[in-house]
Structures are given as structure tokens and as C-alpha cells.
Amino acid sequence: MPEQILQVSDLTIRFGGLVAVDGVSFSVPQGGITGLIGPNGAGKTTIFNAVTGFLAPTGGRILFAGQDVTRRKPHELAALGLARTFQHTSLFPDLTVRQNVWTAMHLALPETFWQVLATPPRRHPDGEQRVQEILDLLELAERADQAASSLPYGEQRKLEIALALAVKPRLLLLDEPAAGMNPEEAQRLTETIQQLRRLGLTILLVEHNMRLVMGVCDYIHVIEHGRKIAEGAPSQVAHDPKVIEVYLGRRGTNA
Amino acid sequence: MRAANLSFFAISAAALVLPLAVTNPYYLHTAIAMMVNAVLALSLNFILGYVGEKSLGHAAFFGIGGYTAALLALNLGVPAWGTLLAGGVVSGLFGLAVGFPTLRLRGPYFAIATLGFGAILQLIATNWTSLTKGPMGIPGVPPLAFAGLIFRNERPYYYVALLLLALAAYLTWRLAHSRIGRAFVAIRQNFDLAESVGIDTFRFKLAAFVLGTVLAGVVGAFYAHYTNFISPKALESYITLNVVTMVIIGGEGTLIGPILGAILVTLLPEVLRVAENFRLVIFGFILLLTIIYAPSGIVGLARAAWQKRGGERLA
Ligand SMILES: Nc1ncnc2c1ncn2[C@@H]1O[C@H](COP(=O)(O)OP(=O)(O)O)[C@@H](O)[C@H]1O
Numbered sequence A: 001m002p003e004q005i006l007q008v009s010d011l012t013i014r015f016g017g018l019v020a021v022d023g024v025s026f027s028v029p030q031g032g033i034t035g036l037i038g039p040n041g042a043g044k045t046t047i048f049n050a051v052t053g054f055l056a057p058t059g060g061r062i063l064f065a066g067q068d069v070t071r072r073k074p075h076e077l078a079a080l081g082l083a084r085t086f087q088h089t090s091l092f093p094d095l096t097v098r099q100n101v102w103t104a105m106h107l108a109l110p111e112t113f114w115q116v117l118a119t120p121p122r123r124h125p126d127g128e129q130r131v132q133e134i135l136d137l138l139e140l141a142e143r144a145d146q147a148a149s150s151l152p153y154g155e156q157r158k159l160e161i162a163l164a165l166a167v168k169p170r171l172l173l174l175d176e177p178a179a180g181m182n183p184e185e186a187q188r189l190t191e192t193i194q195q196l197r198r199l200g201l202t203i204l205l206v207e208h209n210m211r212l213v214m215g216v217c218d219y220i221h222v223i224e225h226g227r228k229i230a231e232g233a234p235s236q237v238a239h240d241p242k243v244i245e246v247y248l249g250r251r252g253t254n255a
Numbered sequence B: 001m002r003a004a005n006l007s008f009f010a011i012s013a014a015a016l017v018l019p020l021a022v023t024n025p026y027y028l029h030t031a032i033a034m035m036v037n038a039v040l041a042l043s044l045n046f047i048l049g050y051v052g053e054k055s056l057g058h059a060a061f062f063g064i065g066g067y068t069a070a071l072l073a074l075n076l077g078v079p080a081w082g083t084l085l086a087g088g089v090v091s092g093l094f095g096l097a098v099g100f101p102t103l104r105l106r107g108p109y110f111a112i113a114t115l116g117f118g119a120i121l122q123l124i125a126t127n128w129t130s131l132t133k134g135p136m137g138i139p140g141v142p143p144l145a146f147a148g149l150i151f152r153n154e155r156p157y158y159y160v161a162l163l164l165l166a167l168a169a170y171l172t173w174r175l176a177h178s179r180i181g182r183a184f185v186a187i188r189q190n191f192d193l194a195e196s197v198g199i200d201t202f203r204f205k206l207a208a209f210v211l212g213t214v215l216a217g218v219v220g221a222f223y224a225h226y227t228n229f230i231s232p233k234a235l236e237s238y239i240t241l242n243v244v245t246m247v248i249i250g251g252e253g254t255l256i257g258p259i260l261g262a263i264l265v266t267l268l269p270e271v272l273r274v275a276e277n278f279r280l281v282i283f284g285f286i287l288l289l290t291i292i293y294a295p296s297g298i299v300g301l302a303r304a305a306w307q308k309r310g311g312e313r314l315a
């Protein structure tokens, strides 16, 4: 069995009276793509927020690379190699695409206050090269000098992934990266995610686009109403009666 | 870039020779006031402009610097220059004390705390008469001196003010183009994303704020020596409003913006020659117009005009 990079046990998150996540346990093995699916409001984003430190869980434990990281701050988790994207587009809107990635390289370019003030300005060739690699990987190089807010929607979503990659993640959490994309954009995103896998990245993916999920995931956990109702390989999960009921029982959910 | 360098050297050269050409003390005094304002505006710009946290008590740090210098010089005989340093350190410690508990919280806590701190300090300066001599202020703050030469007229103060401005501009310029400045801007642009790419938002907010309060303290100490006087007026909220106005109408989060803003805010009353109370109304009005119609200030307007004219050539 491969090493588990992320182990979530008995995670519970309450918002006042509402139990958004109710004793969920799952783990993410090193390498490959794990899916986290479920209808709207199931608690997927809330789980992401707890895992990445944006929310303090009410109960449960989160281990990252064997370390207990429950209640760590987001920036501390980033330093440990945990990166995420957000469900709603989240960029540095007024900065250019290149500046966005530069900014996200924060951890890779340590520079103290005194170094900044007391030594002449210097370039960071390694950093520059890494930024270029990331831009090339996500096919954003041609947009490098445009303001992030001026990009078409599909490319904004790719830029978000670029920012997460700049963190040099050991685990990348993607929250509905294809949301709002047209089929063509979603197809290209699928290819991008496949490529990330080939580069050896470990990904935890929340997504409603079932073609994407079934196409890229090695293993899937299904959440409904804050509880885990099923898990398994994509083909297994797709035939699980409970999952079929959740998805087909609700008219209209395009998931 | 070339044009920018050229104009930078031209302006610096002009600033250096100005006191040799201009002997009218009124003009020199206005130039000093302008530079003091510019340093203050740049000092507020770190937290308000780059990081985007509402700091609403900046005059208090200017005042702390002034009182620290006055009290140390008069009561303990601390020599000038040492008092400038002390003004910065004491002001920075107060900045740390205000920022440490409040900048880690999200929401209006920091804005409220700085606003309250400004009001409390003004009360203390007015009422703790045994220490501050109350509303009448402390007269007789000794002048600055260098190598046995006591600064008696405007000219040497002009050069000290210029030096402080150069220091503030250098700090701003270097930080803005560093990882630290990028972290500041990231926090303003998108707090959650900044955290998620590994930026310790609390630490950088605190650094921006404390750095600004140190600078405000130094320039406050300088001003107390220059005017030989410090009173609770130095901590009044209209000074904070002035400084906020400079930063916003000039262009927050830029190097040139706060300096332009300081020049405008210093000159406007001199030009308009209106009553002090009326100035407040005018500044408030200008501030409102700027926030509504030109949220990036003069620098933002200039950039937009530049892009319209030269957009093709730049692309
Ligand atoms: N900050 C919050 N405060 C209160 N309720 C919340 C908050 N965040 C999420 N919720 C609620 O928790 C539940 C799970 O939401 P979410 O995790 O966003 O679902 P999903 O991402 O699976 O669509 C929903 O009922 C949602 O309304």
C-alpha cells in the first residue's frame, strides 16, 4: 500500500446548529488523483477548508505526511506542501499573470527584510525559470503580461492552478476546477490534470463534471449531507446504488 | 524607464539646490512641511496603501515621536539625533502594541483600535499635565545640531527633511519591488489566496504597520525639533485625515502617489487661504470625489491616460 499523504479521521464541522461535515474519514495516497464528490451542499468545500486550515474543525484529526496538522494556519500548511484552489475564482485580480505567479512563489524565494534593504536589487533566475515553466505548462505564457482580471474565464481557472503549483505542492486540492467551463474548456482542463498526474503530482479533486471525475480519478469518495456514503474505484462508485440514488434521485443536478 | 530615471535625477538635483536659490524662509518652510507630510504619507502608505488595512490613527504615532523627542531632550538631555531614533523606536513599540492583538483578527478591529488609540493619545497628551504640560504643549524643544553647528534657520532642516524623504522613498521603492512588497500587495488583493500560497499575512501586516509607525515617529521627532515645540495638536484627528487624504488622492500603494498627495494637501490651503475649519470640509469633499471617481488616485488617472495614448506602442 502506498504511503498516505493525507489522512482525515472522524472530521466533524458544525456551523451553529448545522452539522456540515459529520464524522468523515478518508485518506489520500501519495501519487495519483483522488476524487471527492457529492451533491451541492454535501460539505466538500467545507472539508477542503478544514484540511487547508481555513476552518477549525469541531472534531476529528487531520494528518498530512504523517504530521498532525489539525488547526494549523493556511500559510503553515502551504509551507508543508499543501496547496489548493478555490471554488469561486480567486486570483490577484489587478496583477498581471506573471506577477500572480511570482507572488505565489513566495515560499520559494526567501528574502529577509535586511536583505531587501541592504543589498542591491537582484534577479532570481531560478525563480524566473520556474515561473516560465508553470506558465508554459498551463498554456498561459502568451497572457503573461495581461491583468489576471482581463483573462477569459477558462484561463482564469487555469491561472488558479498555476498559483497552486507555484507553492510546489506535495498535495494539490482542486475545488470544482471545471465549474462554469464550456465542454471544450473542460476537455482541455482534463488534459491538463492528466498531465499534472504524469508529472507525479498528488491531487484531491472536487468536481461536478462527471466525465472529468470518472476520466481522471483513481479512487473516489462520495459525500452526502456531510456523511461519507460510498468509496471505491470510479467504475465501482458509478454502479453503487446509493450513489445512483443520490445523483439520479435529484432531478436536474447535472452531476 | 529611461525617462523615469532622467526625471528622477532632475527632480533630485532641483531639490538639492533649491535652498541655495530660494532664500525666502516662508517658501523653505512650506517645502519642509511638504516633505514632512510626504514622509508621513509614505509611512502610512505601507499599511494603508500596500497592505490595504485601514489605519486611522496615524497622527498619534507622529505625536508620540514628537513627545518622545521633546521629553528626552528636555528632561534627560538626550542629544538630538538620538531623540529621532528614540522617537521612531517608541512609536514603533506602540505600533506593535496596537497591531499585535488586532491585526490577527479579520474585520474592523484594527481600524477601530487605531482610531481609538489616536483619540486616547490625544486625551493623554492633553490631560497628563505633569508629563506633557497639557494643552499648552511643550515649548523649548532644542534645535538639531551637527558637528557643533546649531540649526537656527530653515536651510539645514530642509536638508534633513530631504534626507528623511529620500529614506522613506528608498524603503518604499525597495520593498515594493521585493518579495515583501509582493506579499503586502497579495494581502490587499486577495487575503485568502495570499494565505494559501504561504504568505504569513499576520506577520506581513504587522511588519508594514510597525515600519510605518517607526517612520512616523522619526519624522514626528524631527518636526518637534524643527518647530521647537510639541503640543496635543500634533495628534489631532484632522492630521490623520490629512495624511489619509494624501495617500488616497495621490494613489495608494504607489511610491509617487503619496508624495504627490502630500504636495497637493500642503499647497492647497496655502493657495486657497481659507479658514482651517473650512479646509477640513474641502479635504473631505476631495477625498470623497477621489474614492468615487478615481479610486487609484492621481497616479491611477495618469496611468489610464498613458495607456490610452500609448497603449499600441507599449503592446
Ligand atoms: N461559513 C459557513 N457558515 C455556515 N454554513 C456554512 C458555511 N460554509 C458552508 N456552510 C454550509 O455547509 C454545508 C456544506 O457546504 P459546502 O461545503 O459548501 O458544500 P459543497 O462544497 O459540497 O457544495 C451547506 O449547507 C452550506 O450552506
Ligand SMILES: [Mg+2]
Pocket (backbone or CB within 6 Å): A044, A045, A046, A087
Ligand atoms: Mg463546494
